[in-house]
Structures are given as C-alpha cells and as structure tokens.
Amino acid sequence: MEAISSFEITIFFLLIFLSGFFSSVETAMHSLSKITIKKILSEGGLSGKILGVWTSNQDQFLSAIYFGNNILKVSASVLAASIAIDFARFHGLYEPYALGISILISTLFFLIIGEVAPKTVAQHSPEKTFLILAAPINFTLTLLRPVSAFFSWISRFVVWLLGSSLSRKNLNVTxxxxxxxxxxxxxxxxxxxxxxxxxxxxxxxGDTTAKEIMVPRVDMICVDVETPMQEILDIMGREKLSRIPVYEHSIDTIVGILHIKNVMNFWRKNIQDMTAIEFITMPYFVPETKKVDELLREFQSKHMQMAIVVDEYGGTAGLITMEDVVEEIVGEITDEYDDHGPMIRKQDDGSYLIDSKVEIGALNEQLGLQIPSGDYHTVGGLIMWIVRRVPKKNEVVTYDNLKFTVMEADRKRVHKVVLSF
Known part of the structure; x- marks a missing residue:
C-alpha cells in the first residue's frame, strides 16, 4: 500500500508540474507584445513556427492548451482523492474527512505550483519563457491536434450562433x-x-490641428498686392523673411505668396517700378481643423513651405509653415537671424519675464505649473480670456495663485508679461 501511494504521489506532483507548464505557456503567449511577436516571426526557426500557429489559429492553439491543462487538473484531482481514500482506509480514518483535507491540500498545490508561480514567471519574462518552452509546445500541439481541432470547431460554431467572430489576427501596434x-x-x-x-x-x-500651431492673424506680416517691390524688400530684410503673403484690399483676401527667390531671378532688371503681383505664386489654403500630420504630408507632396489657414467663414485665421510643423517634433529651431533671447526668462527677484506667445503647455512644463487647457493656447490668450478684453500696460491679472503683470501691450494684444507666484 505504501509503495503504491508513493507512486501515486509522484504521479500527482508530476501532473501538477505539467499543469504549471500549460499555465506558463498560456500566460507567456498572452503576454508577448506585438513587437516581440513580429520579431520572433521574422527570425523564423522552431520558435517562429510555433508562434506562426498561434497568430494564424489562436482558437485551436488555446483549445489544445485549455484541454491539456484541464485534463491534467481533473486527473490530479481524481488521483488526490484516490490517495486520500487509500490513506484513510489504511489508517482507519473517516473517509469524508480525508477527502476534505485532500481537496484543501491539492488546491493549495494547484494554486502555487500549477497557477501562480508559473504564470508570474511567464508574465515577467514572456519571451524567454516562450523560447525555452518552444519545443515542448510543438510536441504538445502535435499530440493534441485532433482534439484541439474538434474543440476549435465546436467553439467556432457556438460563437457563430452568438453572432460574433474569433478573428484575432490584428497585430497593429497602438x-x-x-x-x-x-x-x-x-x-x-x-x-x-x-x-x-x-x-x-x-x-x-495626428491630434494637433493647424490652429494650435499657426502664426495667428495678428502676428502675420503681409503686404498689399500694389506695394512697390523696394518697400517689400525692405520689409522682408527687416523682418528676416524669405516668404511673405500678398493680399488684395484686405488680409482676408490672400492672392499669393512672394518668395525672395523669385525676386532674385530678376536681379539684373530694374525692379523699382515692379509690384508684388509680378512675383507671387498661388497660395495654399487649409482649414483651422487640418491635422498637422496630414499637412506635413501635403507640404512634402506639393513641395510647399507655407500655407494660409482659413476659418469656417473663409477669412484668414493665420499662416503655418513647414518650420512650424517640424518644430512641433524637434522643438524650437533658430538660425543666425532669429532673436536668441529666451521667451521665458527668470529675473533677479524670482519672477519670470514671459513673451505672450509662449504656449500654455510649454509654460506648464518649464515652470512646473498646472494651468488647464481651455479656449486659449498662449499666455497672452490666457490673460485676455481671464479679463475678457485686452489689458493695459502695468495692469495686474490674477489666476489662482499666479499674478501676471502686463509689461507691454497695444490696442490689439499683450506682448510681454511678468509672472510671479
């Protein structure tokens, strides 16, 4: 009796360890990232072959795993009950008590050895676990293929009755x-x-619109179509511009973009008496809601560097350049002509001198603030949103524990503020 019990106990633990194997395989397969899956598939070999089965027929693979694991658990439970009954009879104990104790002990072993431990290891190292178990997985799949195919068919039929689908082949990365x-x-x-x-x-x-990063209408530098070329060249030289929008009658009627390169093609001629209309190219218009990633692709395909942003009524809302888009990716770009002064500068008294064009997100990030987003994008916009008008010079505007003092402003907008908190 004791020899038989020892053999049964050995088989019992073997079944639990095999159950742990199936549990670790299941967890490892579910924990593999889509990037890792693509990597293993591209490397090929046995691991790639097994993973190919998983990605192409997941329901059949899972059927084999679940079937094997449940068979092992049921077998181990039956064996544990048999051992308990044999033990109770051999020692003259009450059999129901022995069965109850065997259930508690076997459940404990199932949880620790057959579930928690292997799943924890597989979840923390899914790729390593999968690569180690690739060969046993292949053997198991081959052995259980007829059974898994049957259960896979049953599961597909049931899911079909419920009007759903088992397709899970999407490997797109979110x-x-x-x-x-x-x-x-x-x-x-x-x-x-x-x-x-x-x-x-x-x-x-893909979530950023042209309105969020454009140069707003009030900051646009434009010229009338009848402006003499010498005056335009003076403006472009003073403002360090290579392109400038040209309008007719009002800024809401942009008729073209003047590029300095087009002007230079006529450097041998007398351009003093020429006007902008003779040098402009057709403008490219985009709505305020245009997604920046789409705009970048259009800039590339159309070989353009500037677009005019229009509002829902067709009026000019601002302009956006290729540089504006690139700066959204790599940060501020400056060249030898740009003003290198910081847009946020800490002063001796601990306050900050801030350009009104600084975006709220940049201000929050640099100063560790938590100003929420709203119907404004810049510091100047925030201040005008608070007071509902254009504040005057030296006016103090408070927001929570922040105090903005307007240092420079005109009738249309704020230019410089001092922030203290």
Missing part, C-alpha cells in the same frame, strides 16, 4: 503600446529624454 515601449526604453537607457519627447510629438501630430 499608440499606448508605442508610448509604453518608449518609456521602457528611456528607463533602460536605450532612449534619451529628447528622443522620447520627439517620438511622443510625432504620435501627437
């Missing part, structure tokens, strides 16, 4: 997964902070 991979890469030191910000900015391009 934005959240890309962000998680980037965060993990930064923590591991494989990706730098600026690279992470760049990747996040690229992802966010």
């Amino acid at each position: 934005e959240e997964e890309i962000r998680a991979i980037v965060e993990a890469g930064e923590q591991d030191g494989a990706i730098e902070e600026d690279e992470k910000q760049m990747i996040h900015s690229i992802i966010e391009l």
Whole structure:
C-alpha cells in the first residue's frame, strides 16, 4: 500500500508540474507584445513556427492548451482523492474527512505550483519563457491536434450562433503600446529624454490641428498686392523673411505668396517700378481643423513651405509653415537671424519675464505649473480670456495663485508679461 501511494504521489506532483507548464505557456503567449511577436516571426526557426500557429489559429492553439491543462487538473484531482481514500482506509480514518483535507491540500498545490508561480514567471519574462518552452509546445500541439481541432470547431460554431467572430489576427501596434515601449526604453537607457519627447510629438501630430500651431492673424506680416517691390524688400530684410503673403484690399483676401527667390531671378532688371503681383505664386489654403500630420504630408507632396489657414467663414485665421510643423517634433529651431533671447526668462527677484506667445503647455512644463487647457493656447490668450478684453500696460491679472503683470501691450494684444507666484 505504501509503495503504491508513493507512486501515486509522484504521479500527482508530476501532473501538477505539467499543469504549471500549460499555465506558463498560456500566460507567456498572452503576454508577448506585438513587437516581440513580429520579431520572433521574422527570425523564423522552431520558435517562429510555433508562434506562426498561434497568430494564424489562436482558437485551436488555446483549445489544445485549455484541454491539456484541464485534463491534467481533473486527473490530479481524481488521483488526490484516490490517495486520500487509500490513506484513510489504511489508517482507519473517516473517509469524508480525508477527502476534505485532500481537496484543501491539492488546491493549495494547484494554486502555487500549477497557477501562480508559473504564470508570474511567464508574465515577467514572456519571451524567454516562450523560447525555452518552444519545443515542448510543438510536441504538445502535435499530440493534441485532433482534439484541439474538434474543440476549435465546436467553439467556432457556438460563437457563430452568438453572432460574433474569433478573428484575432490584428497585430497593429497602438499608440499606448508605442508610448509604453518608449518609456521602457528611456528607463533602460536605450532612449534619451529628447528622443522620447520627439517620438511622443510625432504620435501627437495626428491630434494637433493647424490652429494650435499657426502664426495667428495678428502676428502675420503681409503686404498689399500694389506695394512697390523696394518697400517689400525692405520689409522682408527687416523682418528676416524669405516668404511673405500678398493680399488684395484686405488680409482676408490672400492672392499669393512672394518668395525672395523669385525676386532674385530678376536681379539684373530694374525692379523699382515692379509690384508684388509680378512675383507671387498661388497660395495654399487649409482649414483651422487640418491635422498637422496630414499637412506635413501635403507640404512634402506639393513641395510647399507655407500655407494660409482659413476659418469656417473663409477669412484668414493665420499662416503655418513647414518650420512650424517640424518644430512641433524637434522643438524650437533658430538660425543666425532669429532673436536668441529666451521667451521665458527668470529675473533677479524670482519672477519670470514671459513673451505672450509662449504656449500654455510649454509654460506648464518649464515652470512646473498646472494651468488647464481651455479656449486659449498662449499666455497672452490666457490673460485676455481671464479679463475678457485686452489689458493695459502695468495692469495686474490674477489666476489662482499666479499674478501676471502686463509689461507691454497695444490696442490689439499683450506682448510681454511678468509672472510671479
């Protein structure tokens, strides 16, 4: 009796360990990221072959895993009951008590050895677990293929009756997964902070509209179509511009874009008496709601560098350039002609001198603030949103614990403010 019991106990633990194998396989397969799946598939070999079965016929693969695991658990439970009854009879114990104790003990072993431990290991190291178990998985699939095919057919039939589908072949990577991979890469030191910000900015391009990054109408530098060329060249030289919008009658009627390159083609001629109309190219108009990623592709395909942004009524809302789009990805770009003064500068008294064109997101990030988003994008917009008008010079505007003092302003907008908190 004791020899038989020892053999049965050995078989019992073997069944539990095999159940743990199936549990770890199931968890490892579910925990593999889509990037890792594509990597293993591209490498081929036995691992790629097994994974190919998983990705092409997941329901059949899972049927084999679930069937094998349940058979092992049922067999181990029956064996545990048999051992308990034999033990009770051999020692003259009450059999129901022995069965109850065997259920508690076997459940404990099932949870620790057959479920929790293998699943925890597989979840933390899914790729390593899968690669180690690839050969046993292949053997198991071959052995259980007829059974798994039958149960797969049954499950498909039931799902069909319910009007659903078992298709799970989509390996598209979501934005959240890309962000998680980037965060993990930064923590591991494989990706730098600026690279992470760049990747996040690229992802966010699809959610950013032209209105959010355009040069607003009030900041546009434009010229009338009848403006003499010498005056236009003076303006472009003073403002360090290579392109300038040209309007007829009003800024709401942009008729073209003047590029300095087109003017230089006539440098041998006397351009003193010429006007902008003779040099302009057709303008490209986009709505305020245009997604920036779409606009970038259009800039590339149309070989353009500037677009005029129009509102829902067809009026000019602003302009946007290729540089504006690129700066959304890589950050501020300056050249030898740009004003290199910081847009946010800390002063000796601890306050900050801020250009009104600084975006709220940049202000929050640089100063650690938490100003919520709203019907404004810049510091100047926030201040005018608070007071519902254009504030005067030296006027103080408060927002929560923030105090904005207007340093420069005109009749139309705020230019410089001092922030203290």
